[in-house]
Amino acid sequence: MAIQKRPYIKSEEAGEKYWCRCGKTENEPYCDGSHERLNTGKTPIKVSLEAAKKVAWCGCRETKNPPYCDGTHTRL
Numbered sequence: 001m002a003i004q005k006r007p008y009i010k011s012e013e014a015g016e017k018y019w020c021r022c023g024k025t026e027n028e029p030y031c032d033g034s035h036e037r038l039n040t041g042k043t044p045i046k047v048s049l050e051a052a053k054k055v056a057w058c059g060c061r062e063t064k065n066p067p068y069c070d071g072t073h074t075r076l
């Protein structure tokens, strides 16, 4: 798992999620604290899902609408 040129499509339960912004996590697409360990300077984005839903998390980290895929990966 790593930065990739396609989204991570996940069926999520309601609740808080932390999307990894730095791309160094070992648990894509979620923050595992690697940004602190590696001092990336890129902190995660917190999302509160009101209900269970399918989410397309950006895997390339180039989206203009973080933490969601906006199709930017198709132009990389």
Ligand code: FES
Binding pocket: 004, 005, 006, 007, 008, 057, 058, 059, 060, 061, 062, 063, 064, 068, 069, 070, 071, 072, 073, 074
């Ligand atoms: S994976 Fe689609 S914009 Fe990043």
